[in-house]
Amino acid sequence: MKIFTLGLVGLLGLQLVGCASVSNGTTQAIRVETLAANGSIVEGAQCSLTNDSGSFNVTTPGSVLVHRSSSNLSIICKKDGNDPATATVVSRVAGSMFGNIVLGGGIGAIVDHSNGSAYNYPEWVKLVSGQNLTFDRSDFKAGEATAPHQNTEVANKK
Numbered sequence: 001m002k003i004f005t006l007g008l009v010g011l012l013g014l015q016l017v018g019c020a021s022v023s024n025g026t027t028q029a030i031r032v033e034t035l036a037a038n039g040s041i042v043e044g045a046q047c048s049l050t051n052d053s054g055s056f057n058v059t060t061p062g063s064v065l066v067h068r069s070s071s072n073l074s075i076i077c078k079k080d081g082n083d084p085a086t087a088t089v090v091s092r093v094a095g096s097m098f099g100n101i102v103l104g105g106g107i108g109a110i111v112d113h114s115n116g117s118a119y120n121y122p123e124w125v126k127l128v129s130g131q132n133l134t135f136d137r138s139d140f141k142a143g144e145a146t147a148p149h150q151n152t153e154v155a156n157k158k
Contacts, residue, residue, distance in 0.1 A: 027065045028068050028123070029065055030073075030089070031062070031125070032047050032049070032062060033060055033125070034079070034128075035126055035128045037131075042079055045059070045060040045078060045085070046059055046079065047059070047077035047078075048076055049073055049089075050074045051069040051071045051072065051074070052071040053066075053069045054066075068119045070091055073088070073121055074086075074089075075088075075089060077127050083130035085128055086127070086132045086133070087127050087134065088135070089125060089134075089137075090137055090138075092119065092121075092136070092138055122135045122136070122137050122146035124145045125146055128148075133149065134148060135148055
């Protein structure tokens with residue numbers, strides 16, 4: 001019985017090694033900056049970040065904790081005298097999710113998907129006034145702002 005119990009505890013411990021809930025947590029900090037169309041820094045823009053887990057606010061330049069999710073993050077930043085800056089921030093599966101699957105963690109994978117910890121967003125984005133940009137986690141490079149992909153539509157001018 002002792003051997004069975006030790007084996008079970010060991011197996012559960014292995015499941016936690018790849019568990020994104022433990023390694024990533026359910027929140028992530030995202031640095032948001034805003035630029036004018038000419039590339040100059042716009043300070044004090046009010047930004048709202050929204051995904052299926054909630055809505056989060058930050059004043060630029062600044063960082064905000066968002067709840068991780070499999071859904072993309074929508075951002076809109078506004079400041080008087082500037083056109084709105086909008087963006088879609090693409091969520092991507094974190095490497096720890098694959099650790100769950102490899103280590104027999106069907107349950108861990110389900111939990112991490114459900115609570116959002118299996119996903120990541122780019123850590124630093126720069127929105128541009130009057131533009132609607134897309135930022136993809138697959139373009140993320142540590143210590144750098146993620147390069148945007150410009151969408152064909154222009155942000156709504158309100």
